[in-house]
Amino acid sequence: MRSVTTQSERAEWARHAEAAISAAGLRAGGARKAVVDLLAQQDCCLTxxxxxxxxxxxxxxxxxxxxxxxxxxxxxxxxxxxxVDLGGQVARYEPARADGDHHHHAVCRGCGAVTAIEDDALESALHQMADRLAFEVDAHDITLHGYCARCTARK
Ligand SMILES: [Zn+2]
Ligand SMILES: [Zn+2]
Known part of the structure; x- marks a missing residue:
């Protein structure tokens, strides 16, 4: 498993977001800019x-x-x-990379901890499955539910 996002990928997303916002004719600045700047520093999702x-x-x-x-x-x-809908009451939000690079999540039922999971073998298995089905997949959601190591040890 590689580290989720690099510094340059984060900076790239912020540039991409600013360009898309101005292309949409929206003004930069204010709360939107503050949210973009904050999300640009995140590896994973926030409520x-x-x-x-x-x-x-x-x-x-x-x-x-x-x-x-x-x-x-x-x-x-x-x-x-x-x-990101992880099955709880609250939605979470994370940067969507322009190149489609993404990760999934494991959510602990005990403490609620959210772990980012990124796995190339999983992604290529999904591509192969789509090919077999002749299904043009444009999105997929994968969330693992269960107990993290700490909660398992405490059970
Ligand atoms: Zn995430
Ligand atoms: Zn995926």
Whole structure:
């Protein structure tokens, strides 16, 4: 398993996001820019609440929850952000790489910890399956549910 994202991939996503936002005729700046800058530093997904908490803790503007949700909706519509549904009550959001490079998640039922999983063998197995089915796959969701090592040890 390789490390999830490199520094240059993150910087690349931020540039790609800024270009897509201006191509859509949207103004840069405000809550949207703050959300892009924050997500650009993430390896994995955050909830809207976690995003707002991080922005409030940082110096500068303190966007309200409504602006954070609006920014996330716009970024999701522009395919810059993936809305990740891990089966809980809250949606999570993470940067969607322009080249389609992505990862999946393992979620612990005990402590709720979310682990990013990236596996080339899994991705190529999915491609082969799509070929066999003659199915033009344009997205897939894979989430592992269970107990992390710490929770397993405590059981
Ligand atoms: Zn993730
Ligand atoms: Zn995948």
């Amino acid at each position: 809207a609440q976690e995003i707002r908490d991080a922005l409030v803790a940082a110096p500068g503007s303190t966007p309200g929850m409504a602006s954070v949700y609006r920014a996330l909706d716009t970024l999701t519509d522009l395919h810059l952000v993936h809305r």
